[in-house]
Amino acid sequence: MNNPQLNDKGELIHLLTLEGLPAEVIGRILDTAVPFVSVAERDVKKVPLLRGKTVFNLFFENSTRTRTTFEIAAKRLSADVINLNIGVSSTSKGETLLDTIDNLVAMNADMFVVRHGQSGAPHLIARHLSAAGQTGIHVINAGDGRHAHPTQGLLDLFTIRHYKHEFSRLTVAIVGDLLHSRVARSLIHGLTTLGTPEVRAIGPQTLLPAAIESLGVHVFHDMADGLRGADVIVMLRLQSERMKGALLPSAGEFFKHYGLTQDKLALAKPDAIVMHPGPMNRGVEIDSAVADGKHSVILPQVTFGIAVRMAVMSMLASS
Amino acid sequence: MNNPQLNDKGELIHLLTLEGLPAEVIGRILDTAVPFVSVAERDVKKVPLLRGKTVFNLFFENSTRTRTTFEIAAKRLSADVINLNIGVSSTSKGETLLDTIDNLVAMNADMFVVRHGQSGAPHLIARHLSAAGQTGIHVINAGDGRHAHPTQGLLDLFTIRHYKHEFSRLTVAIVGDLLHSRVARSLIHGLTTLGTPEVRAIGPQTLLPAAIESLGVHVFHDMADGLRGADVIVMLRLQSERMKGALLPSAGEFFKHYGLTQDKLALAKPDAIVMHPGPMNRGVEIDSAVADGKHSVILPQVTFGIAVRMAVMSMLASS
Amino acid sequence: MNNPQLNDKGELIHLLTLEGLPAEVIGRILDTAVPFVSVAERDVKKVPLLRGKTVFNLFFENSTRTRTTFEIAAKRLSADVINLNIGVSSTSKGETLLDTIDNLVAMNADMFVVRHGQSGAPHLIARHLSAAGQTGIHVINAGDGRHAHPTQGLLDLFTIRHYKHEFSRLTVAIVGDLLHSRVARSLIHGLTTLGTPEVRAIGPQTLLPAAIESLGVHVFHDMADGLRGADVIVMLRLQSERMKGALLPSAGEFFKHYGLTQDKLALAKPDAIVMHPGPMNRGVEIDSAVADGKHSVILPQVTFGIAVRMAVMSMLASS
Numbered sequence: 001m002n003n004p005q006l007n008d009k010g011e012l013i014h015l016l017t018l019e020g021l022p023a024e025v026i027g028r029i030l031d032t033a034v035p036f037v038s039v040a041e042r043d044v045k046k047v048p049l050l051r052g053k054t055v056f057n058l059f060f061e062n063s064t065r066t067r068t069t070f071e072i073a074a075k076r077l078s079a080d081v082i083n084l085n086i087g088v089s090s091t092s093k094g095e096t097l098l099d100t101i102d103n104l105v106a107m108n109a110d111m112f113v114v115r116h117g118q119s120g121a122p123h124l125i126a127r128h129l130s131a132a133g134q135t136g137i138h139v140i141n142a143g144d145g146r147h148a149h150p151t152q153g154l155l156d157l158f159t160i161r162h163y164k165h166e167f168s169r170l171t172v173a174i175v176g177d178l179l180h181s182r183v184a185r186s187l188i189h190g191l192t193t194l195g196t197p198e199v200r201a202i203g204p205q206t207l208l209p210a211a212i213e214s215l216g217v218h219v220f221h222d223m224a225d226g227l228r229g230a231d232v233i234v235m236l237r238l239q240s241e242r243m244k245g246a247l248l249p250s251a252g253e254f255f256k257h258y259g260l261t262q263d264k265l266a267l268a269k270p271d272a273i274v275m276h277p278g279p280m281n282r283g284v285e286i287d288s289a290v291a292d293g294k295h296s297v298i299l300p301q302v303t304f305g306i307a308v309r310m311a312v313m314s315m316l317a318s319s
Numbered sequence: 320m321n322n323p324q325l326n327d328k329g330e331l332i333h334l335l336t337l338e339g340l341p342a343e344v345i346g347r348i349l350d351t352a353v354p355f356v357s358v359a360e361r362d363v364k365k366v367p368l369l370r371g372k373t374v375f376n377l378f379f380e381n382s383t384r385t386r387t388t389f390e391i392a393a394k395r396l397s398a399d400v401i402n403l404n405i406g407v408s409s410t411s412k413g414e415t416l417l418d419t420i421d422n423l424v425a426m427n428a429d430m431f432v433v434r435h436g437q438s439g440a441p442h443l444i445a446r447h448l449s450a451a452g453q454t455g456i457h458v459i460n461a462g463d464g465r466h467a468h469p470t471q472g473l474l475d476l477f478t479i480r481h482y483k484h485e486f487s488r489l490t491v492a493i494v495g496d497l498l499h500s501r502v503a504r505s506l507i508h509g510l511t512t513l514g515t516p517e518v519r520a521i522g523p524q525t526l527l528p529a530a531i532e533s534l535g536v537h538v539f540h541d542m543a544d545g546l547r548g549a550d551v552i553v554m555l556r557l558q559s560e561r562m563k564g565a566l567l568p569s570a571g572e573f574f575k576h577y578g579l580t581q582d583k584l585a586l587a588k589p590d591a592i593v594m595h596p597g598p599m600n601r602g603v604e605i606d607s608a609v610a611d612g613k614h615s616v617i618l619p620q621v622t623f624g625i626a627v628r629m630a631v632m633s634m635l636a637s638s
Numbered sequence: 639m640n641n642p643q644l645n646d647k648g649e650l651i652h653l654l655t656l657e658g659l660p661a662e663v664i665g666r667i668l669d670t671a672v673p674f675v676s677v678a679e680r681d682v683k684k685v686p687l688l689r690g691k692t693v694f695n696l697f698f699e700n701s702t703r704t705r706t707t708f709e710i711a712a713k714r715l716s717a718d719v720i721n722l723n724i725g726v727s728s729t730s731k732g733e734t735l736l737d738t739i740d741n742l743v744a745m746n747a748d749m750f751v752v753r754h755g756q757s758g759a760p761h762l763i764a765r766h767l768s769a770a771g772q773t774g775i776h777v778i779n780a781g782d783g784r785h786a787h788p789t790q791g792l793l794d795l796f797t798i799r800h801y802k803h804e805f806s807r808l809t810v811a812i813v814g815d816l817l818h819s820r821v822a823r824s825l826i827h828g829l830t831t832l833g834t835p836e837v838r839a840i841g842p843q844t845l846l847p848a849a850i851e852s853l854g855v856h857v858f859h860d861m862a863d864g865l866r867g868a869d870v871i872v873m874l875r876l877q878s879e880r881m882k883g884a885l886l887p888s889a890g891e892f893f894k895h896y897g898l899t900q901d902k903l904a905l906a907k908p909d910a911i912v913m914h915p916g917p918m919n920r921g922v923e924i925d926s927a928v929a930d931g932k933h934s935v936i937l938p939q940v941t942f943g944i945a946v947r948m949a950v951m952s953m954l955a956s957s
Binding site (some may be wrong): 356359360361362363364365383384387388390391394395599600601617618620621622624625 | 689691692696716718720722723724733734740741742743744745746851
C-alpha cells in the first residue's frame with residue numbers, strides 16, 4: 001500500500017516505475033501532457049513552471065539522446081539544468097552514490113533525473129531522500145538496468161491514446177528483444193494498468209524473459225501469428241552487442257524472422273500504428289519502407305516524449 | 320537560380336556557404352551584425368530575439384572553440400542551447416544522420432549549427448528539411464570538411480570592411496595552407512562576390528589547390544612578391560598533422576618561407592591589417608611580434624565573430 | 639602593498655588566494671554570503687545580479703564537483719555559463735594559455751573561474767588582464783596546483799563562523815595530507831588572518847610540508863595530542879594516488895593512526911564540529927559514524943559553498 005512514488009494526498013512525488021502506479025495517476029500524467037504538446041509549437045516554447053529550480057541530469061550511464069529530451073523538457077519549463085556525467089566524476093574518486101546525492105541535495109537540488117546501469121538505483125535514491133525527510137526533492141527514473149524506463153512507457157501510452165483514443169479494445173504487439181528491454185517492461189505495466197485486453201510479446205525464445213506470461217502477456221514465436229489483428233505494433237531496438245553473443249545468429253537472420261516489413265505489417269489491422277523507441281536499426285528490426293511509411297508514428301513519439309517529460313516534471317514540482 | 324539558402328522572398332533561411340550568396344545578402348548580414356557589436360559591450364549583454372527557441376550545436380567533429388562562439392551568440396540572443404557531441408552519441412549506435420535530425424526536429428528544434436568532417440553534410444540536412452516541408456527550421460554550417468566555413472568567412476569580411484570601409488580597391492593576400500582550408504575558400508568567395516579586385520593566394524605548390532586560379536585568385540609561391548602592396552594579409556593556420564606528412568619539410572622551414580615576420584610585413588601597405596582565424600601557431604605561420612603588433616586585428620576578428628553569428632541567427636529566426 | 643586582488647578603492651577584483659587578503663575583505667565576503675544562503679531556500683532560487691554576464695568555467699584539470707558548484711552559483715545569479723574543459727580543446731592544438739584567454743576576452747567574457755594543475759596559473763591570467771587594462775574582467779581561482787583553493791577556504795571559514803560565531807578563542811585541528819592540500823593552505827591563511835589563536839596540523843611527517851610551522855601552525859604527529867581540546871576538526875581527503883607511492887604504508891594503516899573515529903573525536907571539545915572538503919573516503923580518513931554523526935557539518939559546508947561562491951561572484955561583478 002505504501003507506494004514510494006505517491007505522497008499521502010496521492011500526488012506523484014517520484015517517477016520510478018509504472019509498476020504499481022494507479023491508472024488514475026497515469027491518466028493524470030497523460031492529461032497534463034496534452035497542453036505541453038502545444039507549448040512546443042508556440043513561437044516562444046517556454047513556460048515558467050520550474051523557474052529558479054535546479055534539475056540535475058545524473059547520468060551514470062551515457063545516453064545523449066535521453067539526456068537531451070530531459071534537458072529540453074527542463075529548459076522549456078525554465079529550470080536551471082546541470083548535466084552530470086557521473087561515470088567520469090566523483091564515483092571514480094571512490095565517493096558512494098548516496099554521498100554524491102547528499103552533496104547535490106546540500107546544493108539545494110530540486111530534481112534528479114537518474115540513468116543508471118543497475119536496476120533499482122533510482123529507488124535507492126528516492127528511499128534515501130524520504131528517510132532524510134527531503135520531501136521537496138524529486139527523482140525521475142530515466143532508465144535503470146533492465147528494470148524500467150517509465151517516461152518512455154508514458155510516452156508510448158500517450159502515443160497510443162492519441163491515435164487510438166482508449167485502451168479497452170486494443171491488441172498491442174511488442175516485437176523483438178524483450179529480455180533486455182526496460183522499455184518493454186514499462187510499457188507492459190502501463191498497458192495492463194490501463195486495461196488493455198490483449199498484449200502480445202513476439203520474439204525468439206532467447207530474447208523473451210522466462211516469466212513474461214505472468215505479466216499478462218501472450219507469447220508468440222511466429223511473427224505472422226503475433227501481428228494478426230494488432231492495433232499497435234511496438235518494435236524494440238536490437239542492441240548490436242546481443243548479435244555478437246550466443247542469443248542471435250545474425251542481424252540478417254533476425255530481420256528475416258522478426259524485422260517489420262510491409263508484408264508482415266499487412267497482417268495487422270488496416271489502421272495499425274507502428275512504434276519504435278529509437279534509435280532505429282533500419283534493416284535489422286524494421287524496414288525503411290515501414291519506418292517512413294504512413295503507419296509509422298515513430299517521430300510523433302519523440303514529440304510526445306518531450307511533452308510527457310514536461311508533464312511529469314511540472315507535476316513533481318507542484319507536489 | 321534555386322538557391323537553397325534563400326526563400327522566395329530572398330530572405331536567408333540557411334547559411335551553408337558563401338559561394339553563390341548574392342552580394343546584397345552578404346551586405347545585409349554585415350549590416351545586421353553592426354549593432355550586435357555594441358550589445359556585447361553593454362552591461363546586460365542579452366537581447367530576447369531567440370527567446371524560447373531551441374538551438375542545437377551538432378558537432379560531429381570536435382571543436383570547442385567554434386562551438387563556444389555559437390553557444391555565446393545563441394545565449395546572448397536568449398535561446399536555449401543544447402550541445403550535442405554527436406561523435407559519441409547516436410551515430411555510434413548506428414543511427415543515420417538524417418534519423419538523428421528527424422528526431423531533433425520532432426523535439427521542435429528551431430536551429431541546427433552543424434560541424435561535420437564531410438563536405439556537404441549541412442547541405443544534406445538543409446535539403447532534407449526542405450523536402451519535409453520544415454520551413455521554420457534553419458541550418459548554419461559551422462565547418463564541413465574542406466568545403467566551407469561561412470561564418471568565419473563573414474567575420475573576416477566584417478573585419479575587413481570595419482578597417483578598410485569597402486572592397487573595391489583592396490588587395491587581399493591569403494597565406495599558407497589553402498589546400499585544406501575551408502576558411503580560405505569561404506573568404507575567397509565572399510571577397511570576389513563583394514568585388515575585391517585583387518585576391519592573392521601565397522604558399523608552396525603542395526598547399527595550394529590545383530584549380531584555385533579558377534576562383535579568380537592570383538597565385539604566388541614567393542611571399543615577398545605576394546605581400547607587396549597588400550591592404551589585408553590573412554594568415555592561415557598550419558595544422559600540425561600536415562607537417563608530419565609529405566606536404567611540408569618542417570615547421571621551421573615553413574616559417575622561413577611563409578611565416579609572417581615584421582620584415583615581410585613591411586612589404587605590404589603601411590596601413591595593412593593582419594588577420595588569422597585562430598588558433599595561432601606562434602613561430603610557425605606568424606611571428607609573435609606581428610601577432611601582437613599594431614597591424615594585427617586578430618582579436619577584433621573574434622569579437623566580430625560573435626556579432627556576425629548573432630546576426631545570422633537572428634536573420635534566420637525572423638525569416 | 640600592491641595586492642592584485644583589490645582595486646584602489648579596496649574592492650575585490652579577483653579572488654586568487656586568501657594569502658594576503660585583509661581580514662576586512664574576508665569578513666565582507668562572509669557577510670555578503672549570508673543572504674545568499676536564504677536565496678537557495680526560496681521557491682525561486684534566482685537573483686538577477688549577473689544577468690547578461692558571461693561566466694567561463696575554464697577547467698584545465700577535470701573536477702566535475704567543483705565546476706558544478708560554480709555553475710550552480712553563476713546560474714542562480716542569472717549569468718550565462720560556458721563550461722570549457724580546456725584539456726581537450728585549444729591547448730591541445732598548441733595555443734598558449736594567454737592566447738586562449740585573449741580569445742575569450744575578445745568574446746566579451748566577464749568572469750573566468752579557473753582550475754589549473756599548475757600553481758600560479760590564475761595569477762598569471764589576472765596579471766595579464768591587468769597589463770591589458772581589462773579592469774572589468776574578473777578571475778576566480780578554483781584550485782591551482784598545490785597552491786590555493788580560496789573559495790573552499792572561504793566556505794570553511796563561513797562554516798566555522800556559522801557554528802562558532804567568532805575565531806578569537808578557537809582551536810582548529812587540520813588532519814591528514816596537508817602536503818598536497820591547497821584546501822589546507824587556503825584555510826590556514828584565512829584562519830590566521832581572522833585571528834585564530836591555535837591552528838594545528840596533524841599527520842605523519844611525510845604528509846606535512848617542511849615549512850608549515852612558519853605559517854603559525856603547531857605540528858602534531860600524534861592524533862590524540864592534536865585533537866585534545868579542539869573546537870573544529872578539519873579532515874582532509876587522502877588521495878588514493880598517495881597511497882600507492884612511498885608516502886604511506888596503506889589505507890588501513892593510515893586510518894588506524896589518523897582516521898577520525900568516535901573515540902578520537904571524544905578527545906576534542908564536546909561541541910566540536912567536524913568538517914571535510916569532500917569527496918570523502920569513508921573508512922580511510924573518516925569513519926562513517928563520525929561522517930554521519932551529530933558533530934559533522936560536512937553537508938552544511940556544501941550548502942555554504944554555493945552561497946560563498948555567489949557572494950564572491952556578485953562582489954566581483956559590482957567592483
